[in-house]
Amino acid sequence: MTNHIVERASARLNESTLLEMFWGMLLSRRLDERAWALHRQGKIHFHISGMGHEAAQVGTAFALNRGVDYIHPYYRDLALSLAVGITPTDFMMSLFGRKDEYSSGGRQMPSHFSSKDKHIISGSSPVATQVPQAAGLAFAIQYRQKCGLVDPNDTSQPRLALACLGEGSTSQGEWHEGMNWAGVHKLPFICLVQNNIYAISVPLESQMAVANVADRATAYGVAGVVVDGNDVLAVYDVMVQAVQRAYSGGGATLVEAKTYRPVPHSSDDDDRSYRSREEVAEWKKKDPIMRFQNSLLEDGILNDSLLHDYESRARAEVDKAQADAEAAPLPDAEEVFGSVYAPLEEQP
Amino acid sequence: MTQATLIDAIRMAMDEEMGRDPRVFLTGEDVGRRGGVFRASQGLFDKYGAERVVDSPLAELSIIAIGIGAALADLRPICEIQFADFIHPAFNQIVNEAAKFYYRSNGEWRVPLVIRSPYGGGISGGLYHSQSVEAFFAHVPGLKIVIPSTPHDAKGLLKSAVRDPNPVLFFEPKKGYRAIKGELSEDDYTVPIGPARIAREGRDLSVFAYGMMAHYTTQAAEKVARTDGIDAEVVDLRTLLPLDKTAILDSVKKTGKALIVYEDNRTMGYGAEVAAVLADEGFEYLDGPVRRLTGLDVPAVPFSHHMQEFFMPNPDTIAEAIRELAGY
C-alpha cells in the first residue's frame, strides 16, 4: 500500500466557516452555563450538559449535510443540535418544560433533542437504544437506493445516519447489535462515540478491556478512527472521510472522539466523590473552545473586538431565549392524553 | 374463495402488501431462502429478492430496532421474531422505543412497524417454544396487539397492521398455522384493528377468547349446543390492544354470564383485564361469577406430552367450563 499525503479537508474551510464553527461552540457553551446557573437558582429542575464536548460535536455537524442527513443524538449533543438548527429558545423551553416545547411538547426531560423537520430523531433515556435504530435509518437509505426509490446522488435526501453516544454506553448490547448490522450490510452509517472517560462515576477501564472503543471496529468490519475530540478541525477532518465513505457506498465508520466532561454528569451528580480536582483542572487547560479561540486569534481570523462582539451576541441570545421561555405558559394537564396513537388518516 | 390455512393467509397478506407498496419489506431470522422456520414467507424471497426479504443476524433486539429506524424513515417493515419466546431481548426496543416515539415527540415521529411472531403451546415446543407473551405488551399504551384465529381475519388484520401508522404486534397461534383452516378470499380486503368478532351467537353465556383458544372455544360451543343444549356466545377478541370494551359489555348484557379463556399463565394474564372491565362496567348485567379457564401458574409449558396437554385448555376442558358456568 502506498502512503498518500492527504490534504486535510479543514485546510479548505474559509474564514467565515471557521468563525461559524467557533460561534456554534461558543453559543452552546454560554447556553449550557446559563442552564447550570438556572438550576442553582432553583428555576429549573434538571440540566445535563454538553460542556467540553463542543469540538467533537461541531466538527461532526459541519461535515454532514445538516438538516438532511439523519442524526440520532444523545443527551450531551447540545452543540450538535444547535448546529443542525435547534435554537437557544427551543432549548430553554425544554429546560422550563413549557407548552409546545419543540421536542416533545414538554413530555421529555431537557436535552432529548428531536425535530422531524431537521431529521433529528427523538431520543429516549435508556442509553444506546439509538444505535441500532440509526442503523435502521441507514438501512432505509440503502434500501431506497437499491430498490430504485431514490437517486443516490440527490442531495435533498438523507444519505447517511449518524448515532452519538458515550463510551460507557458502548457496553450495551444495543450498541453491538447496531454496529453488527452496519458492518454486515455496509450501511451508510457513522457512530460517534464521545469518550469522556467516565460513565457517571465509572471510569473507562471498568467499562472495557481495550484502550480504545474504536479498536472494536475491526470486529464489525467497519472503519475505526480515534481522534482528539477537543480539536474541532481534527474531528472535522475525520468526519469528512467518514461521510465520504458513507455517501460512496463504502460502509460505516466508528469514530471515537477523546474528550472530557469538566462538569458533573448532570445537575443531580457531585463528581467530587469519584475524581480529583487536579484531574479536572488538568483537563480544563485543554478546553476545546479556548484552544480553537487561541488558534483563530493566532491566525488572525479572530481578534479581540470580534470576540467581544461574539460574547455580547451570545449573552443577548441566551438572555432572550431565557426570557421567552420564562414568559411561555406551561402545558395544560390534559395534554398528557395527546399523541398516544397516530390516527389512521395520517397514513399516506 | 378457497380453503386455506392460517399460515397461507399470513403469507398471502405479506405478498399482497409487498406487491402493493415498495416500502414494505420483511426481515427476521431465516425469513429469506428458507422462507421462515414455519414457511410463513415461503416464495417471497424468490419473488421480491434479497433486498426486500432480508435474513437478519441472530439478534432480536436489532431486528426490532432496525425496523424502528426504517419505519422512522417511512418504510413499512414487517419484523418476524421466530418464536415469541425470543422477543424478550427486544422488550426495551418495543416498550421504551416503538411504543413511545409518537408520544415522546408529541406526534412528530411515527413508527409504522409490524412485529409478527408465532406464540403459544401444544406443539411439543417445551419451555422456550410455547410461551404466550401478549400480557407483557398489553400493558403498554402506544402499542396495538392483534391475534387472529381464522384465515380470513389473519389476512385482513395483517394487511391493516401493515397500513397502520403505529407499531402493531401480530401474534400468530402457531398450533393453528396448519390446523386452522377456513375460507380465504384473494381480494384486497382488510379487517379493521379494534373491533372484536362474534364467532358464534348465543344467549346463555359469553365466552371471550383469542387465538388458538378462540378456535377451540368455537368447537366447544358447538359441542355443548349439541350435547347439552347450551347456547354459548363466543367472542373472538382478535384485537387485544386497544380492547373492544363495547363488544364485551354488549355480549354480557345479553347473556349475563362470562367465561374468559386464555392459554397464558392465569395470574395477571390478559383475561384479568377483561374480568376487571366486567366487574367495573358490567356489574349490573352479571348473574354469575366471572370465570377464567387458563394455562397454569407454572413458569412455562413443559415438553413431555402429558404435562403439556395438562397445561393448556382444550375443547373438552372449555366445554366443561361452559357447562359448569351455564349451570350456575
Ligand SMILES: Cc1ncc(C[n+]2csc(CCOP(=O)(O)OP(=O)(O)O)c2C)c(N)n1
Ligand atoms: C440503559 C440505561 N442504564 C442506565 C442509565 C443511567 N445513566 C444515564 S447516563 C449514564 C452514563 C453514561 O455514560 P457514557 O455512555 O460514557 O456517556 P456520558 O454521560 O459520559 O457522555 C448512566 C449510567 C441509562 N440512562 N440507561
Ligand SMILES: [Mg+2]
Ligand atoms: Mg462517558
